[in-house]
Amino acid sequence: MAEIRLKIRRQDGPEDLPYWEEFMVPVYPKMNVVAALKKIQENPQNSQGIETNPVVWDCSCLEEACGSCTMLINGKVKQACSTLIENLEQPIVLQPMSKFYVIRDLSVDRLKLFDALKKISAWVVIDGIFDLGPGEKVFKEQQRKMYSYSRCIFCGACCEACPQYNERSPFMGSFIFGQIFLLNMHPLGKISDHVRLEALMGLGGIADCNNAGNCEKVCPKEIPLTEAIASLGWKTTLYTISKFFR
């Protein structure tokens, strides 16, 4: 059976020094990177035949719906489940995402992505979850547009690829533009659009984006983030002017 070579950046804990370890793994057709990591988990032996600790990484749905297994594969940010081995050059180099705190090996702490959603009030303000009858009609054209923004899986790829997103910057990450754009389009969501625009004009918001456009290129769900950035840039300007004259 053919084998592939994997070179993995390892780190035993957040305070430990990183090191590289190589593995040889048997390969089969349409095998993906998660399956290769699973082989190592089942038989944790490095390419020198020495027993080692299994590689730690996050995965859950294995169909690119949950965002868990995002990592750097040959230097590019991708989901390990939907990246097929046959499309990769060897040795396959796996590294944790560089913009997040490493917990262990390829596992990083991305909970701050969800904290950002608190800062931008990413919810529709409804009266309650009891029955209040149907919502407003939405027409197909608008639904199509909203749907393209609703596919975010909070994988953090847009943050990883962004030159502005790092430990020293308060920038919340490009995915928030898509979220705000989506909520501000919804018939009930737009009632509180000013709250989100205010957040966008605050710390870590739109002023920290330099329009590099890398985010859209790496988004696994092809969310049109640059369109949202352009539109929200204009809307925050209009909002500032209208506030001035109020």
Place this chain on the structure above:
Amino acid sequence: MTRPKIIIVGGGLSGLMTALKAVEQGAEVAIFSTVPVRRSHSVCAEGGINAALNTKGQDDSVSQHIYDTIYGGDFLAHQSPVEKMCKAAPAIIHMFDRMGVCFSRTNEGFIDQRLFGGVSKKRTCYGGATTGQQLMAALDEQVRRSEVAGDIVKFENWEFGSLVLNDEGVCVGITAIDKVTLKVRGFAADAVVICSGGYGEVFGAATSSKHCTGSAAMQVYKQGATFANPEFIQIHPTTIPGYDKMRLVTEGVRGDGGRIWVLRDGKPWYFLEEWYPEYGNLVPRDIASRAIWKVVNEMNLGVGGSKSVYLDITHLSKDLLKDNLAAVVDTYLKFVGEDPREVPMQVYPAVHYTMGGLWVDDNHQTTIQGVFAAGECDFQYHGANRLGGNSLLSAVYSGMIAGVSAANYVTGKEVASDMSVINFVETECGMQEAFNKKIMLMNGNENPHKLKNELSECLNNSAFILRYDNQLKDADQKILQLKERFQNAAMLDKIGFANQELFFMRTLFHQFDLAQLIVRAALNREESRGAHFKPEKPNRDDKKWLNVTKVSYNENEPEFDYKEKVEIEKIKPVERKY
């Protein structure tokens, strides 16, 4: 007045819905989830959620929805809970609409509905082919709003350890383990709701996420909760075969016109359309899976001799594919590397949903006082076979009921003093710590992953689409041997930090008992009903088997009980044929 303190185990659709409903009743809530809640398995649901909105001019009605659900479940579901769920469905859709869910729309801007399996009316609301993700987004956002308001606290990347029971057997909290530091901590609560999802992962090759292991429900079972109908496992007819995972292709594909065929005598043969002229490609899942099994394994007509049949969408319009099925096209392109708009997809049945689970009453309370269960981890609503589009509905609806019941339960009882609870919490923490320590020190010569693979293989060979008594008996023996061999397993990871093997081993420890329940319940039930099919006893036996399989834990042998009759007062059982 002090607020009721409610702990919810699991942050998928049912967990989040329970949380919101409990908060609405005045409770304060803590949610424990083994993954960040937004990465729960609910996000994988594709095709849609059922509600008789009757927006398609087809005279659909709530009573028709109830009938289809009971009939589709081969009369094993209690009828009043199903009735209440179907009645609540339209209001649930409206709630999600107001929350901002991107439902697909009709030309006039109404919520669109597609056709699904085992029904004759378009009743399934959907958001493209990512409906679960859309509904999760809405509830996740509302929960975050409650978090900011101080009503909900989330513990993400925490594994459920065990229930804390006082000396009267009443639940007073839980223990949980931080998956990073591996520290065990106890948390007091007035009520606990288990929303931990299904147990498909025990079969290995399934459409489940990796954490749908059933371990939390099994822990609760071992602490005294009754389990019900473990033998009823739904096999989805159309999944993309993979060594690591069977990837779902939604029933919505066939609802939107996708056709299943194989080559026979050099020509496409649409066997479902020929065998089931009324429902065609949309016969219920158990029946479609058995038909595919027959064509592939008995008639040897699998595509190119492989274990697969064609699922064809090449004839569908570009607009329909883009609006309704873009996610299906994308998944197939990425994982198989072929374009399903050009070449028919190749699919095969796989384990998809578990109808069985923790036994609950109509208020979703388990047999342990103070412990409730909702979502796929309970046994209610689907009987012997679940209809497509009813899982999202039952997840949400059961959460609504459980959230209210848990809060009401607390309001009606005397509050225990903190001091008395602390002793029970500390004792239970000590037991969990000792258990973890024991696992960390395991140093035998059995590889635990190989044991797991053998366990899954054993279930797939005995309790899949066709069930034969002799194979089930062999499986039962094999499971006992595997459980024995586990005593001699090795802990492969030696680091006491963010150690995933610890949680794998804890789960596997429970899965031997889970597999035993599935196999023994299948062995006991001497009939065929819904997803439970025995070729040697191909008929349903209402005289003897119109009852719930209930099983309770005993250290030596699980104790089965068939005294609970299925409630059939509203719709009289008739033969189920499509």
